[in-house]
Amino acid sequence: MGNEPVDRERDPETDIGGGSESESGTETETETETDGGVRAYTVRLELVDEPGELLRALAPIADNGGNLLSIHHERGNITPRGHIPVEVDLECPPDRFDDVVTGLREAGVNVIQAGEEHYGEEISVVLVGDLVENDLSDTLSRIESGANAAVLDLSLTAPEGTESVSSARVRLAIDSGRSNEALEAIRSLGSEKGLTVVEPLLGGESA
Amino acid sequence: MKLAVLGAGDVGRSVATLAGDYGHEVVALADSSSAAVDPDGIPVDDAVSRKEGGDGVGTADPEEVFETEYDVLVEATPTTLGDAEPGFGHVTRALEADRHVVLANKGPVAERYDELRALEAESAGSVRFEATVGGAIPVLSTIEDCTPQAVTAVRGVLNGTANFILTRMAAEGLDYEHVLAEAQDLGVAEADPTFDVDGTDAALKFVILANVLADGGFSLEDATVEGIEDVPGSALELAAEDGRTIRLIGEATRDGVRVGPRLVPENGALAVTGTRNIVQIETRHAGSLHSSGRGAGGPETATAVLSDVGRLPDLERDD
Ligand SMILES: NC(=O)c1ccc[n+]([C@@H]2O[C@H](COP(=O)([O-])OP(=O)(O)OC[C@H]3O[C@@H](n4cnc5c(N)ncnc54)[C@H](OP(=O)(O)O)[C@@H]3O)[C@@H](O)[C@H]2O)c1
Numbered sequence: 001m002g003n004e005p006v007d008r009e010r011d012p013e014t015d016i017g018g019g020s021e022s023e024s025g026t027e028t029e030t031e032t033e034t035d036g037g038v039r040a041y042t043v044r045l046e047l048v049d050e051p052g053e054l055l056r057a058l059a060p061i062a063d064n065g066g067n068l069l070s071i072h073h074e075r076g077n078i079t080p081r082g083h084i085p086v087e088v089d090l091e092c093p094p095d096r097f098d099d100v101v102t103g104l105r106e107a108g109v110n111v112i113q114a115g116e117e118h119y120g121e122e123i124s125v126v127l128v129g130d131l132v133e134n135d136l137s138d139t140l141s142r143i144e145s146g147a148n149a150a151v152l153d154l155s156l157t158a159p160e161g162t163e164s165v166s167s168a169r170v171r172l173a174i175d176s177g178r179s180n181e182a183l184e185a186i187r188s189l190g191s192e193k194g195l196t197v198v199e200p201l202l203g204g205e206s207a
Numbered sequence: 208m209k210l211a212v213l214g215a216g217d218v219g220r221s222v223a224t225l226a227g228d229y230g231h232e233v234v235a236l237a238d239s240s241s242a243a244v245d246p247d248g249i250p251v252d253d254a255v256s257r258k259e260g261g262d263g264v265g266t267a268d269p270e271e272v273f274e275t276e277y278d279v280l281v282e283a284t285p286t287t288l289g290d291a292e293p294g295f296g297h298v299t300r301a302l303e304a305d306r307h308v309v310l311a312n313k314g315p316v317a318e319r320y321d322e323l324r325a326l327e328a329e330s331a332g333s334v335r336f337e338a339t340v341g342g343a344i345p346v347l348s349t350i351e352d353c354t355p356q357a358v359t360a361v362r363g364v365l366n367g368t369a370n371f372i373l374t375r376m377a378a379e380g381l382d383y384e385h386v387l388a389e390a391q392d393l394g395v396a397e398a399d400p401t402f403d404v405d406g407t408d409a410a411l412k413f414v415i416l417a418n419v420l421a422d423g424g425f426s427l428e429d430a431t432v433e434g435i436e437d438v439p440g441s442a443l444e445l446a447a448e449d450g451r452t453i454r455l456i457g458e459a460t461r462d463g464v465r466v467g468p469r470l471v472p473e474n475g476a477l478a479v480t481g482t483r484n485i486v487q488i489e490t491r492h493a494g495s496l497h498s499s500g501r502g503a504g505g506p507e508t509a510t511a512v513l514s515d516v517g518r519l520p521d522l523e524r525d526d
Binding site: 124126129165166196 | 362433442444445446448458467468469470477
């Protein structure tokens with residue numbers, strides 16, 4: 001559960017730092033952790049494109065003892081589901097960071113990544129079978145609707161030998177905490193279409 | 208302890224050979240048609256060389272095994288599905304005679320766990336079966352030490368043949384049939400590798416694990432099982448491009464058992480190579496524990512059998 005200090009190397013595009021800019025520019029890559037001190041963290045959020053959404057999303061940070069350092073958003077950058085990805089740098093005592101993240105999630109904010117932890121937003125599956133014969137684009141759009149996922153990218157191998165079997169790796173974005181549901185939907189689509197689905201192993205410390 | 212060993216294959220012969228090192232005595236060793244029986248200890252080396260020379264282990268009738276004085280029946284006859292016979296019948300006879308049983312045979316604990324536990328409850332003897340899961344790796348004793356209630360899930364690779372095939376396919380870019388033939392030449396895969404590649408063998412082990420976690424209730428038909436036969440080389444290539452690989456992974460929880468090819472990080476703990484096995488024991492309070500090692504082989508499996516013998520309580524004897 002180690003929450004690592006962020007890498008603060010890139011230049012912020014938008015910088016609406018909530019006051020304390022005293023730390024800025026200190027390129028502390030070392031993982032020094034001082035008693036009672038604060039550490040810097042990066043949190044990646046996905047926001048709905050609505051007025052007031054950003055302010056609403058940031059409130060739980062201060063409410064839980066966090067200090068906002070900066071916000072990064074590349075204009076025009078939008079997720080396949082039409083959400084706006086935002087990266088927030090903040091600092092807080094290490095023992096408060098979990099509260100900050102919990103606060104964000106309780107406020108309904110989609111937390112994609114916090115510190116080093118990913119909230120199951122991206123998974124890959126490998127599909128094997130007569131993919132082309134089986135109408136690949138239909139397969140993909142049914143994954144998107146049935147599994148409530150967005151296809152981020154796709155790699156496809158050519159059919160091997162005389163058989164028409166090919167493999168595809170599909171990288172998907174899935175709402176936090178909903179990977180199992182999504183995989184279930186992909187499994188049942190696979191068995192309907194006679195495709196072998198190689199799922200990622202979720203859970204444990206290996207996923 | 209006095210051991211009666213049923214089955215003189217790789218496992219049975221290794222148990223008999225190594226028993227002395229562990230301070231135990233072999234009073235019987237049987238194959239399907241003959242037995243060597245001596246209440247003062249059989250000459251193990253003679254029996255084993257006869258067997259390896261193509262003869263029966265001895266001149267006695269296998270039935271005589273049950274008539275001799277023994278403390279522990281070691282069951283190392285072939286694993287069978289469904290009724291798990293002849294293993295289950297052997298175990299029943301030993302428990303009804305108030306003797307201990309140590310199993311290498313997976314059938315009775317995978318297919319008829321609840322009946323077995325009921326027989327044990329009526330007997331002065333106990334049943335142990337470390338060797339049925341993961342060969343030399345102490346899987347069940349680790350769970351026992353953590354206490355089964357504190358274990359939430361067990362995942363991992365418990366079939367060396369399937370793991371060898373996937374490893375070679377990924378490393379050499381070869382296809383399934385090709386690597387399978389190679390594995391058979393090397394003696395890694397058996398002439399009939401069906402149960403290894405279709406996931407049945409791994410599933411039996413994860414069913415046993417689910418039975419231990421949930422205190423029974425599972426048999427093979429409760430498991431969702433897929434094999435590796437339909438995984439082409441191209442799927443492994445795609446996985447590798449993404450820093451992953453494919454392994455035949457099993458999962459046992461109190462809710463069920465699943466075995467199938469899964470994507471795992473290429474450098475992750477579960478991506479063991481070759482015939483190696485690994486289990487990840489997920490605990491409620493202490494994170495995950497991993498142990499890996501040799502999951503099969505005569506001496507490896509015999510080591511697990513003999514460790515079990517060492518864990519048995521002394522039997523109250525009235526003679
Ligand atoms: N090999 C491993 O690495 C490994 C690992 C874990 C668990 N196991 C399990 O351990 C068991 C033994 O494995 P193995 O590799 O030694 O098998 P194996 O080489 O096939 O040997 C089986 C032995 O059982 C004997 N047998 C068959 N029916 C019998 C009967 N009714 N009474 C007495 N003996 C009988 C056979 O006799 P004949 O010689 O006359 O045919 C043979 O000697 C199996 O259940 C296996 O699943 C094996």
